[in-house]
Amino acid sequence: MLDDRKxxxxxxxxxxxxxxxxxxxxxxxxxxxxxxVSSATIRNEMAELxxxxxxxxxxxxxxxxxxxxxxxxxxxxxxxIGEMSESQAIAIRSxxxxxxxxxxxxxxxxxxxxSQQNDYVSVALTPRYADSRLKxxxxxxxxxxxxxxxxxxxAGLVKDRLVRIPDQISGEELGRLGEAIEEGLAGKKLAxxxxxxxxxxxxxxxxPDAVLNQVVYEAYISIKQAEHLEFYIEGTHRLLKQPEYKDxxxxxxxxxxxxxxxxxxxxxxxxxxxxxxxxxxxxxxxxQEIALEGFEDTSFITSSxxxxxxxxxxxxxxxxxxxxxxxxxxxxxxxNRAINEASSDAAR
Amino acid sequence: MLDDRKxxxxxxxxxxxxxxxxxxxxxxxxxxxxxxVSSATIRNEMAELxxxxxxxxxxxxxxxxxxxxxxxxxxxxxxxIGEMSESQAIAIRSxxxxxxxxxxxxxxxxxxxxSQQNDYVSVALTPRYADSRLKxxxxxxxxxxxxxxxxxxxAGLVKDRLVRIPDQISGEELGRLGEAIEEGLAGKKLAxxxxxxxxxxxxxxxxPDAVLNQVVYEAYISIKQAEHLEFYIEGTHRLLKQPEYKDxxxxxxxxxxxxxxxxxxxxxxxxxxxxxxxxxxxxxxxxQEIALEGFEDTSFITSSxxxxxxxxxxxxxxxxxxxxxxxxxxxxxxxNRAINEASSDAAR
DNA sequence: AATTAGCACTCACTATCCGCGAGTGCTAAC
DNA sequence: GTTAGCACTCGCGGATAGTGAGTGCTAATT
Numbered sequence: 001m002l003d004d005r006k007x008x009x010x011x012x013x014x015x016x017x018x019x020x021x022x023x024x025x026x027x028x029x030x031x032x033x034x035x036x037v038s039s040a041t042i043r044n045e046m047a048e049l050x051x052x053x054x055x056x057x058x059x060x061x062x063x064x065x066x067x068x069x070x071x072x073x074x075x076x077x078x079x080x081i082g083e084m085s086e087s088q089a090i091a092i093r094s095x096x097x098x099x100x101x102x103x104x105x106x107x108x109x110x111x112x113x114x115s116q117q118n119d120y121v122s123v124a125l126t127p128r129y130a131d132s133r134l135k136x137x138x139x140x141x142x143x144x145x146x147x148x149x150x151x152x153x154x155a156g157l158v159k160d161r162l163v164r165i166p167d168q169i170s171g172e173e174l175g176r177l178g179e180a181i182e183e184g185l186a187g188k189k190l191a192x193x194x195x196x197x198x199x200x201x202x203x204x205x206x207x208p209d210a211v212l213n214q215v216v217y218e219a220y221i222s223i224k225q226a227e228h229l230e231f232y233i234e235g236t237h238r239l240l241k242q243p244e245y246k247d248x249x250x251x252x253x254x255x256x257x258x259x260x261x262x263x264x265x266x267x268x269x270x271x272x273x274x275x276x277x278x279x280x281x282x283x284x285x286x287x288q289e290i291a292l293e294g295f296e297d298t299s300f301i302t303s304s305x306x307x308x309x310x311x312x313x314x315x316x317x318x319x320x321x322x323x324x325x326x327x328x329x330x331x332x333x334x335x336n337r338a339i340n341e342a343s344s345d346a347a348r
Numbered sequence: 349m350l351d352d353r354k355x356x357x358x359x360x361x362x363x364x365x366x367x368x369x370x371x372x373x374x375x376x377x378x379x380x381x382x383x384x385v386s387s388a389t390i391r392n393e394m395a396e397l398x399x400x401x402x403x404x405x406x407x408x409x410x411x412x413x414x415x416x417x418x419x420x421x422x423x424x425x426x427x428x429i430g431e432m433s434e435s436q437a438i439a440i441r442s443x444x445x446x447x448x449x450x451x452x453x454x455x456x457x458x459x460x461x462x463s464q465q466n467d468y469v470s471v472a473l474t475p476r477y478a479d480s481r482l483k484x485x486x487x488x489x490x491x492x493x494x495x496x497x498x499x500x501x502x503a504g505l506v507k508d509r510l511v512r513i514p515d516q517i518s519g520e521e522l523g524r525l526g527e528a529i530e531e532g533l534a535g536k537k538l539a540x541x542x543x544x545x546x547x548x549x550x551x552x553x554x555x556p557d558a559v560l561n562q563v564v565y566e567a568y569i570s571i572k573q574a575e576h577l578e579f580y581i582e583g584t585h586r587l588l589k590q591p592e593y594k595d596x597x598x599x600x601x602x603x604x605x606x607x608x609x610x611x612x613x614x615x616x617x618x619x620x621x622x623x624x625x626x627x628x629x630x631x632x633x634x635x636q637e638i639a640l641e642g643f644e645d646t647s648f649i650t651s652s653x654x655x656x657x658x659x660x661x662x663x664x665x666x667x668x669x670x671x672x673x674x675x676x677x678x679x680x681x682x683x684n685r686a687i688n689e690a691s692s693d694a695a696r
Numbered sequence: 697a698a699t700t701a702g703c704a705c706t707c708a709c710t711a712t713c714c715g716c717g718a719g720t721g722c723t724a725a726c
Numbered sequence: 727g728t729t730a731g732c733a734c735t736c737g738c739g740g741a742t743a744g745t746g747a748g749t750g751c752t753a754a755t756t
Contacts, residue, residue: 023747023748025747025748025749026748026749027747027748028747028748037699037700038699038700038701039700040699040700040701040702040750041698041699041700043748043749043750044698044699044750046749047749047750057748057749058708059706059707059708060705060706060707060748060749061705061706061707061708061747061748061749061750062706062707062708062747062748062749063747063748063749101494101510101511101512102509102510135491136490138488140486140488140498142484142500142506143483143500146449148498148506148508150488150496150498150508152490152491158490158496158510160496160498160508161450162449162450162506163449164449236584236585237584237600237603237604237606237607240596240599240600240603241600245596246596247596248588248593248594248595248596248599251588251596251599252585252588252589255585255588256585258585259585371719373718373719373720374719374720375718375719376718376719385728385729386728386729386730387729388721388728388729388730388731389727389728389729391719391720391721392721392727392728394720395720395721405719405720406737407735407736407737408719408720408734408735408736409718409719409720409721409734409735409736409737410718410719410720410735410736410737411718411719411720697756698755698756699754699755699756700753700754700755700756701752701753701754701755702751702752702753702754703750703751703752703753704749704750704751704752705748705749705750705751706747706748706749706750707746707747707748707749708745708746708747708748709744709745709746709747710743710744710745711742711743711744711745712741712742712743712744713740713741713742713743714739714740714741714742715738715739715740715741716737716738716739716740717736717737717738718735718736718737718738719734719735719736719737720733720734720735720736721732721733721734721735722731722732722733722734723730723731723732723733724729724730724731725728725729725730725731726727726728726729726730
């Protein structure tokens with residue numbers, strides 16, 4: 001589709017623009033890249049690239065900037081993902097050095113370092129546990145009327161929740177009830193567990209129905225809550241460093257769009273839904289490709305991370321389209337590997 | 349110190365400036381407040397107020413804006429804190445209507461609503477639990493090598509932490525160990541619990557020393573972590589709506605300063621250290637009074653909330669000096685009361 | 697036929713200038 | 727003590743001109 005020289009020029013334009021944030025012209029291209037042709041030739045080539053939709057001009061007599069299509073083909077064909085610089089690797093590794101045992105903390109840390117390294121916003125999603133299997137349920141009396149429900153999944157997740165319960169029930173009764181529920185439901189997929197199933201498992205206890213029902217209900221909610229995915233956003237303020245957000249209103253609109261956490265989380269989660277993808281595979285979504293209100297001028301770079309090879313969540317970077325795709329992708333890969341190691345470490 | 353007319357003028361200047369964000373001049377003051385004197389008189393009075401340091405001029409021929417001292421005396425003498433409008437009350441109450449049982453969630457919600465209502469940043473600190481007494485310690489086996497430590501304080505806090513433990517120890521051993529620790533330490537103040545104390549309580553168990561030590565250590569850390577205060581910041585992006593942050597660099601510097609969570613949290617916590625203050629008392633810190641880098645142009649309005657009458661944390665609002673002090677103070681009071689009710693509700 | 701030199705043209709950006717208007721301080725009259 | 731009047735200040739918004747990096751096109755060159 002594109003001959004070699006056009007590719008070379010497109011690549012150069014993208015990379016210069018990523019660096020400078022300013023439309024790049026024919027002369028400065030030559031200067032920076034030591035091309036062996038004249039600026040007029042470049043101009044002709046750039047005009048053609050524009051016709052084909054890879055480049056665009058912000059106004060009649062300015063340099064060119066990449067279009068969505070231009071970025072897309074850059075990411076797909078032209079980009080060579082190098083190794084990270086040693087200094088980056090060290091910075092990232094140092095974050096993972098203290099042994100962290102909760103998956104959630106690990107993911108948060110990863111997102112933080114990703115944002116710090118790039119001055120973009122980073123996001124992280126905890127895994128979807130709907131397909132994961134229940135392993136343990138504990139009911140712990142805290143004081144009369146209050147109990148702690150602890151839910152443990154086979155995938156390693158431990159989650160708990162403080163609930164109100166009737167005063168009448170005793171600590172031992174509560175404990176036995178927990179055991180009964182655990183026995184009845186252990187091994188089932190989270191998605192398959194219903195309120196009726198919990199009630200069934202808890203059925204033959206010598207506890208008044210009214211009391212039992214309330215506890216069963218709370219246990220059910222707690223189990224269901226384990227499957228909720230959580231969403232973290234990190235480094236929103238760093239985005240203000242980017243020249244594209246020198247306009248406060250634009251920055252504000254964007255931050256507001258980011259505030260719609262559920263929308264964003266859902267979008268990213270769906271992106272990686274397809275399944276069958278390998279751990280650490282990344283996806284890039286550029287500008288208009290993102291069908292979300294308020295993200296027309298941004299790009300997403302997201303990736304699934306794995307824990308124990310089967311459960312996975314997502315981690316990613318959101319920034320202006322003018323991102324250093326190569327740098328970020330190599331970092332995301334690296335971080336993915338780190339998560340994998342650290343988690344298999346922790347889980348076993 | 350100030351005669352009545354000066355007070356009236358100062359009050360009017362502050363209130364106009366809060367509303368308009370623009371220096372207020374003598375004529376517009378008259379228009380807006382229907383004063384019965386001429387603009388020349390106002391000018392003379394304002395000149396004196398400036399000499400005494402209550403007002404200042406951004407440049408030679410502009411209107412006046414309040415100085416730190418002006419705001420201070422406004423807050424201290426001039427401000428009448430009215431009741432909130434019914435619509436505000438409804439908005440706030442609706443947030444607290446769903447019964448929330450974890451204190452942390454309650455506080456977060458409170459901070460969120462505070463920020464939403466005012467378009468400022470809100471902050472919240474969980475209580476300092478150092479003086480609180482330990483009530484329960486549970487050790488729960490999750491799988492060989494991993495355990496959950498649950499710590500319950502008399503003040504109602506429940507906190508847990510996933511830890512790594514030696515493979516050799518069994519579930520029953522772990523449970524017994526937990527009971528021993530609980531028995532040995534229950535009733536003690538968190539601040540008084542040392543590693544040695546934990547080890548002492550766990551001493552006469554039939555478990556190899558090496559194994560025991562590791563578990564004891566993790567238990568100790570978990571207990572200690574219960575006393576850490578947590579800090580929440582909410583609504584940073586809303587600040588971009590304020591005209592004082594139309595300059596991106598200024599906004600960025602401020603958000604960066606806010607990012608120093610420990611510094612800010614420590615400052616606010618110390619502010620309310622004195623003790624002996626009633627629940628719901630608020631403090632106002634204006635501009636230079638805040639001895640923190642990067643907060644010269646901002647004000648803090650903070651308040652201690654109480655849970656069960658003795659433990660307390662802080663909640664507050666951070667914004668430009670030009671804040672609607674009256675509105676915020678009345679809201680903070682209201683929210684404080686709501687926290688109090690909801691928590692005494694939940695805790696008992 | 698592809699490349700390049702040359703040139704006229706475009707257009708954002710910056711600086712400068714100017715008039716407007718809301719504000720001030722001061723003086724003198726009330 | 728208050729106020730009317732007035733000269734003065736100064737930020738702000740709009741107009742204007744110059745600059746420079748960029749373009750597209752044409753004609754000459756390879």
